[in-house]
Amino acid sequence: MQTAYTKTKILITVMTYPHPSQEYQELVCTAGVTEDGKWVRLYPIDYRYRPSHQKFRKYQWIEVELAEQGSENDQRKESHRPSLDAIRLLGEPLKPKNNWQDRRKIIDKLPLHTVKELKDLYDEDKTSLGVVRPTRVLDLKIEELDPDWKPAQQQALSQLKLFDPQPKHLAKIPFKFSYVFECEDSSKPHNAMITDWELGVLYLKEVDRLGSKQQAAESVKNKFLNELCHPSKDTLFFMGTAFPYNTWIVIGVFWPPKALPKTSPENLQVEIDF
16 A cells, blocks of 8 residues: 655754664654644654755754654654655754744744653653753763664664665764753653754764863763753753653753843843834
């Protein structure tokens, strides 16, 4: 039976660091929001092997044809298999100008949950993506990992593809970074690994700049804890489940500046100047 696809517009909000895949060489967990505010997970996406005209960026609208579900084993509510060759970019990514106004128009409409609520929703109907506003971010934990890919992972990364015979190098991030945070209904702090691609890219750049893996990891911690979660930011966590174990992890961070109260002197000055 031929798979039916539906053309869909999606604002990409989540791209995680690539991971090895036996079937697809490597994959990037990709998710976004449709025009009517529904979460969608695109799986599989071999992002680095896509042609340049299909390499979308975060906060960019795309058009893609989606199957009703993801892979046969992935029964999560939001997972859909994309027709990779049908991906089309729609304009430029939304910029963070004017206090992230263009991005907030979409993100602010999404329902907010606590981690407990998301876990309950997963048990209820396999909801596996959502937005959490932490009440307190306590720490960003750093744990050392094996610096090398496992043999099976290395084999997956080095396999030849039919139309791209040169496999691309994928650096292993030798640390696990996890947010420690509370929600309004937390009985104890949550520990959730963060897999945002931007974290991995920042780590690799800092290794090049500082020449030390440990110092690079601390620099990442400073950025993702002290800047992205600073009290002046309206920080939200995009959270999703890690297949197949369905553990909730942080797959992206939304960190616009907090909106100024309408009666604040700063806001009055802006209105007068305008």
